[in-house]
Amino acid sequence: MNERKNEEFEIDLLELLQVLLGKIWIIIVVTVLGGAIAFGYTFAFVKPQYTASTLLYVNNSNISVGSASFSISNADLSAAQKLVDTYVVILKSRRVLNEVIEESGTSYTYEQLNNRISAASVNNTEVFRVTVTTESPQESEKIANVIARVLPDKISEIVLGSDVKIVDYAIIPASKSAPSNTKNTAIGAMAGFVLACAVIIIRFLLDDSIQSEDYLTDTYPDIPLLAVIPDLSDSRNSGYGYYGSSRSHRERSKKADGKERE
Numbered sequence: 001m002n003e004r005k006n007e008e009f010e011i012d013l014l015e016l017l018q019v020l021l022g023k024i025w026i027i028i029v030v031t032v033l034g035g036a037i038a039f040g041y042t043f044a045f046v047k048p049q050y051t052a053s054t055l056l057y058v059n060n061s062n063i064s065v066g067s068a069s070f071s072i073s074n075a076d077l078s079a080a081q082k083l084v085d086t087y088v089v090i091l092k093s094r095r096v097l098n099e100v101i102e103e104s105g106t107s108y109t110y111e112q113l114n115n116r117i118s119a120a121s122v123n124n125t126e127v128f129r130v131t132v133t134t135e136s137p138q139e140s141e142k143i144a145n146v147i148a149r150v151l152p153d154k155i156s157e158i159v160l161g162s163d164v165k166i167v168d169y170a171i172i173p174a175s176k177s178a179p180s181n182t183k184n185t186a187i188g189a190m191a192g193f194v195l196a197c198a199v200i201i202i203r204f205l206l207d208d209s210i211q212s213e214d215y216l217t218d219t220y221p222d223i224p225l226l227a228v229i230p231d232l233s234d235s236r237n238s239g240y241g242y243y244g245s246s247r248s249h250r251e252r253s254k255k256a257d258g259k260e261r262e
Contacts, residue, residue, distance in 0.1 A: 019204045020197060027196045034192020039185040046184075048176035052140035053131040054148040055122070055167035058087065058155070084121040084128045087155055091119055091130065091147070096154050104146045106139065117147070127167055137173045144170035 020027065090096060097113050108116070121128045130151070132144040152164035 016201060016204070020200060023196075023200050026200065027193060030196035031189050031193040034195070035185045035189030038188020038191075039181060042179050042181055042184040046179045047135050049133050049135060049178040050137040050140045050173045051131055051133045051177040052137070052144040052170040052173055053129050054144045054170040055127055055129055056087075056148065056151065057127045057165050057167045058083070058163070084119075084126070086159065087128060087151075088119045090155055090158055091151055092117065096150060099150055099154075100143065100146050103150065104139075104143050106143065113143070117143075132170070133177065141170045141172045 092114055094110050097110050097117075101108055101110070101113060106113070116133050117130065118133075119128055119130045130144060130147050132140045132147070134140045134143065148166050148169060152166070155164050
């Protein structure tokens with residue numbers, strides 16, 4: 001019983017594959033069209049983004065935050081990570097970012113600049129990277145370096161005993177960080193391919209018309225097939241059907257008349 005089910009499922013897969021191969025030109029056209037649409041939309045409507053980053057190091061020996069005090073060795077990486085999370089919160093505070101906006105001379109609001117800044121530790125160390133992404137490479141570099149100048153003083157004011165130093169200043173990015181035309185084109189082409197295959201398969205599965213003699217003989221093996229109506233539009237069936245019967249009848253009539261005359 002199980003072998004029969006597996007066999008029927010395998011036959012269905014082969015049939016679906018044949019249907020897809022029969023419509024391969026549609027799949028190719030839709031795939032190319034999807035990639036072209038994705039590339040055109042990305043190129044024309046998606047603004048490029050540029051990312052600049054600066055590195056900061058925090059000497060966190062004998063640090064106190066409020067009433068709590070703690071010291072972290074190089075081996076205590078989990079505590080170092082928590083400390084970096086504290087600095088990230090301070091960085092994204094309204095007090096710090098408003099000062100960054102004022103010193104950089106940009107027109108961003110606090111919410112807009114907050115969405116364009118990210119920060120995280122580098123490999124769970126006491127060095128953390130501040131990343132700024134905007135639509136201008138010069139603006140990204142400028143904001144990142146303003147943060148590098150403003151943030152150490154703000155952290156020292158809030159986290160007593162901390163000593164923040166700049167490891168590396170930001171530079172003007174030479175190329176955009178997003179979007180990727182190649183990636184978006186590939187995604188669009190893949191979406192077109194999947195859409196075309198899905199539509200073809202769904203239409204095939206919903207089609208309840210009889211396509212061939214094999215369908216009847218395979219679906220109803222116990223019922224004999226008495227007759228088949230040929231496709232008169234098919235040149236291969238020119239010898240059958242009404243046209244073929246009429247032509248053969250005329251030929252037989254001509255031959256009979258010829259014999260009678262002889």
